[in-house]
Amino acid sequence: MLRTVKPRNARSKRVLEKREPKVIENPKKTLFLRGTSASELVQTALNDIHSLKKPLTIKFTKKNAIHPFEDSTPLEFFSQKNDTSLVLFASHSKKRPHNLTFLRTFSHRTLDIFEFSLDPDTFLPLSAFKNQKPIIGMKPMLLFCGAPWDSNARLQALKSLFMDFFKGPTVDRVDVEGLQYIIQFSTPEIPPQTEVAGEAGPAPKIHIRAYLLRSLRSGQKLPRIELEEMGPRMDLTLRRVREPEDEMWKEAMKKAKKVEPRTKKNVTMDVMGDKLGRIHTGKQDLNKLQSRKMKGLKRGKDDGEMVVGEEDELVEKVKKTRRE
Structure with missing residues (x-):
């Protein structure tokens, strides 16, 4: 259990209020952060991912004797202390070389953990690509290639992790000039017998590529877009997974009522973004329609119909004769 901190002064109280839900x-x-032993390969990968995610990052330089799957309490402590929801841990050992561990927290408690092996043969850092890099703080576009991202339960959870990890801040509008790079996640097809979660089979391999968007002249109003690889180039193989508990996952997926917009009846939006409304009116009785009173519009007795108000006069005459 994480201890509850009571503010000692007004400054610490404001800090704690910012961290509240x-x-x-x-x-x-x-x-x-890194473990007690980390290869140069995973440290370079750690620095490259840190460069892509700036400025929403905090980086530790000291070694940490942490084993996330055995005991994730130290990472929960660092998460609460630094107000971070995501953790990337780099380590290296004889049993698990070139190891990268992604961890998500909910309310500074461990939600799920994914451990990957970084392929040293295909890895290329940012420095290997001699081109411009995106401006710090730009939101990337995320592209998931492959049917298993939507059909395999394990990869669906992994897709959710990558979207949380790389999406950046939530914004209402995006300027076209701000779309500077794209991150692609691709995976090969998984045999049908291994698509069921928990069934034994080969570990899925994730290919991560990052591309710059180049706008070139096309002779028309819209420019021609080309992709130029900027790095890092990483191939990750899934090793171990700790799935979230059902109760914690259900609690983490709850949405506040104020966030969900109220549905308005009979109001829709078309493809062009125009708001359309439907109005329901009752059945209209034309006999009770009030029109301009003109003698020329009244119907006489010869027309087969009574003049307006004549029917009421006739009923009154019949009642009066009965009384007499």
């Missing part, structure tokens, strides 16, 4: 949460920060 909100209807619209703050952008998720990521904590980067």
Whole structure:
């Protein structure tokens, strides 16, 4: 259990209030740290991912004797202390070389953990690509290639992790000039017998590529877009997974009532973004319609119909004769 901290002064009270749950949460920060032993390969990968996620990052430089799957309490402590929701941990050992561990927290408690092996043969850092890099703080576009991202339960959870990890701050509008790079996640097809979660089979391999968007002249109004690889180039193989508990996952997926917009009846939006409304009116009785009173519009007795008000006069005459 994490201890509850009581504010000692007004400054610490304001800091704690910023960390409290909100209807619209703050952008998720990521904590980067390494274990007691980490190869140069995973340290380079750690630094490259840290460069892509700036400025929503916190990086530790000292070694940490942490084993996330055996005991994730130290990472929960660092998450609460630094107000970070995501953790990337780099380590290296003889049993698990070139190891990268992604961890998500909910209310600073461990939600799920994914451990990957970084392929040293295909890895290329940012420095290997001699081109411009995106401006710090730009939101990337995320592209998931492959049917298993939607059909395999394990990869669906992994897709949710990558979207949380790389999406950046939530914004209402995006300027076209701000779309500077794209991150692609691809995976090969998984045999049908291994698509069921928990069934033995080969570990899925994830290919991560990052591309710059180049706008070139096309002779028309719209420019021609080309992709230029900017790095890092990483191939990750899934090793171990700790799935979230059902109760915690259900609690984490809850949405505040104020966030969900109220549905308006009979109001829709078309493809062009125009608001359309439907009005329901009751059945209209034309006999009771009030029109301009003119003698020329009245119907006489010869027309086969009574003049307006004549029917009431006739009923009164019949009642009067009965009384007499």
